[in-house]
Amino acid sequence: MKFARTLIVGGVLLALAAPVAIADTAAALKALDPDNDGTIDLAEAQAGAKKKFAALNPDNDGTLDAKELTGILDEAAIKAADPDNDGTLDEKEYDAVVAAKFKAANPDDDGTIDEKELSSPAGQELLKLIY
Structure with missing residues (x-):
């Protein structure tokens, strides 16, 4: 559920929207796109996920x-992605979530995600897992 908050600072009204999106989707795409084709495919997303998993697992x-997944996945999403019901996600389970989020962020089903798709709400959910 999206909501907006307002904040008055020094007489200036600011609107704060939640959830917060990845600020620079173009930079994220560039970092996740080693072949520089302007898109990420599932293998590139999974490579990003592997790095993100390691960073989240100190x-x-x-x-x-x-x-460790605070701000990445909520409790319901963790439970849904946890078939062994141990309360944690291993790399295989995390990768399955990435694959599902990739599919959701790729509505044209062309196997790649461009900047426009990455900027969508589904793309932003994927980015939380891979960047």
Whole structure:
């Protein structure tokens, strides 16, 4: 659910929208696109996910718990992605979430995600997992 908040600072009205999107989608795309074709495919998304998983897992236990996934996935999403019901996601489970989010962010089903698709709400959900 999206909502807007307002804040008055020094007489200036600011609108703060939530959830916060990745600020520079173009920079994220560039970082995730080693072949520089202007899109990311599933393999590139999975490579980004592997790096993100490692960054989210400072205890190096091979799993991500709800605390480590704060701001990335909510409790319901973690539970849905956790078929062994151990309360954590291992790399295989995390990768399955990435594949599902990739599919959702690729409405034209061409196997690649361009900047416009990455800027969409589904693309922003994918970016949280891979960048």
